[in-house]
Amino acid sequence: MAYYCQECGYKSLKWLGRCPECGGWNTFLEEKESSIKPKNKSRISNKPIKVLKLSDIKYEVKPRILTGLSELDLVLGGGFVPGSFILIGGDPGIGKSTLLTQVAGVLAEKGLKIVYLSAEESAEQVKLRVERLGLGDEVLFIGDTELSTIIEELKTIKPDLLIVDSIQTVFLPELESPPGGVSQIRECANLLMRFAKEQEVVTIVVGHITKGGLIAGPKVLEHLVDVVLYLEGEKETGFRILRAVKNRFGPVNEIGVFLMTSKGLVPHSQCEDLFLSGEENAAVFCVIEGTRPLLVEVQSLVAKSFLALPRRTAVGFDPIRLSLLVAILEKKLNFNFSNQDIYVKISGGLKITDPSADMAVAVSLVSSLLEKPLPDKTIFIGEIGLSGEIKPVREIALRLKEAEKKGFKRAFVPERLNLPKHNLSLEIIPCRKLLEVCEKIF
Ligand code: TYD
Numbered sequence: 001m002a003y004y005c006q007e008c009g010y011k012s013l014k015w016l017g018r019c020p021e022c023g024g025w026n027t028f029l030e031e032k033e034s035s036i037k038p039k040n041k042s043r044i045s046n047k048p049i050k051v052l053k054l055s056d057i058k059y060e061v062k063p064r065i066l067t068g069l070s071e072l073d074l075v076l077g078g079g080f081v082p083g084s085f086i087l088i089g090g091d092p093g094i095g096k097s098t099l100l101t102q103v104a105g106v107l108a109e110k111g112l113k114i115v116y117l118s119a120e121e122s123a124e125q126v127k128l129r130v131e132r133l134g135l136g137d138e139v140l141f142i143g144d145t146e147l148s149t150i151i152e153e154l155k156t157i158k159p160d161l162l163i164v165d166s167i168q169t170v171f172l173p174e175l176e177s178p179p180g181g182v183s184q185i186r187e188c189a190n191l192l193m194r195f196a197k198e199q200e201v202v203t204i205v206v207g208h209i210t211k212g213g214l215i216a217g218p219k220v221l222e223h224l225v226d227v228v229l230y231l232e233g234e235k236e237t238g239f240r241i242l243r244a245v246k247n248r249f250g251p252v253n254e255i256g257v258f259l260m261t262s263k264g265l266v267p268h269s270q271c272e273d274l275f276l277s278g279e280e281n282a283a284v285f286c287v288i289e290g291t292r293p294l295l296v297e298v299q300s301l302v303a304k305s306f307l308a309l310p311r312r313t314a315v316g317f318d319p320i321r322l323s324l325l326v327a328i329l330e331k332k333l334n335f336n337f338s339n340q341d342i343y344v345k346i347s348g349g350l351k352i353t354d355p356s357a358d359m360a361v362a363v364s365l366v367s368s369l370l371e372k373p374l375p376d377k378t379i380f381i382g383e384i385g386l387s388g389e390i391k392p393v394r395e396i397a398l399r400l401k402e403a404e405k406k407g408f409k410r411a412f413v414p415e416r417l418n419l420p421k422h423n424l425s426l427e428i429i430p431c432r433k434l435l436e437v438c439e440k441i442f
């Protein structure tokens with residue numbers, strides 16, 4: 001017996017309160033040793049090692065499988081690569097099964113052979129969902145959990161796509177440890193990976209993330225798989241963001257934006273501007289997520305504080321960055337926030353790390369402090385330095401183009417701007433200091 005960290009799979013002979021590998025607290029659980037031992041020694045072959053020359057290797061490019069869900073295809077880098085092994089993680093109820101049911105339904109309609117393996121939901125439940133989503137139901141369903149026998153069956157079925165919902169529920173009886181434990185997950189994943197590669201079946205595996213750490217998170221799996229996708233978002237808002245954090249066949253940090261509706265997940269490109277409300281005290285900026293520009297809104301509320309230590313609260317924005325911007329506004333622009341509570345909120349449940357949002361956050365703070373509205377149809381792009389200067393940002397042309405496309409009329413941008421020759425109809429206002437921006441709009 002040994003203890004395994006349920007988050008990262010670290011093995012220890014005694015119980016530990018804190019995992020030395022991943023730093024998780026109270027994550028150790030006792031499990032049987034995981035290795036499946038080879039039945040006899042003769043399996044270890046004495047064959048010489050084959051050394052290959054890359055230039056001699058012939059391969060044929062297999063066409064990728066497009067799902068028709070535009071945002072998913074984008075995140076994958078242009079559809080599924082045959083034989084790829086994909087992990088999708090996310091909080092319970094966020095919509096993983098919904099997304100995969102849609103994928104299964106759409107591809108089944110195109111005539112592909114799909115196997116949906118689910119121990120979490122019954123065949124009736126899955127069928128009901130497929131019908132509710134108005135998709136084809138030519139999908140094969142397996143409700144079993146014993147993976148080794150399932151794999152044997154799958155070898156005769158020969159599907160094009162296998163969905164395993166979820167990896168925590170399948171198990172190998174020879175391991176003796178309970179389903180969902182780290183050793184089970186690792187061995188099951190290994191088996192599935194071999195199946196995906198040998199049979200060239202796109203295999204998508206769902207992994208739950210739990211806070212309690214009792215069920216293994218997908219961390220252990222991330223090393224094994226080709227692609228790691230995370231589905232995230234706030235359940236209340238209906239926005240879902242699909243993020244590729246690892247992708248052997250395409251760009252990482254590409255995001256797909258969906259809206260959860262009664263007809264399942266609808267790609268953002270088919271919806272209206274999700275992150276813009278058009279309210280007059282909201283400042284608009286443009287972030288680059290992966291390769292795509294997204295227009296996002298920030299709203300601020302500055303209100304007289306009755307606390308000894310006024311609040312600085314930010315939703316979707318780094319609170320340290322917020323304090324920094326407030327300090328710059330106080331010191332360099334002589335605004336007084338010292339007796340004010342500050343609340344900043346990014347629309348749509350997005351979390352912003354792009355520094356180009358600085359200018360928009362700063363002007364929205366000033367707007368709320370002075371109780372003066374921001375100009376209409378105006379976008380603010382620029383990082384703010386500690387002395388209040390506006391620093392250039394990358395991909396400015398892409399951002400301006402997106403703003404123009406969405407009907408914006410004016411753009412405040414950094415002065416040191418390497419804008420290539422353009423024919424934008426946008427009025428571009430280069431500024432060197434944050435003070436200049438404020439003087440122009442208030
Ligand atoms: P689900 O895909 O079951 O989540 P997960 O597999 O990640 O745990 O999603 C469940 C939620 O999605 C549930 O609260 C209902 C909602 N939902 C819709 O809003 N519209 C739909 O068409 C479907 C199928 C689900």
Ligand code: MG
Binds near residue numbers: 120
């Ligand atoms: Mg589910």
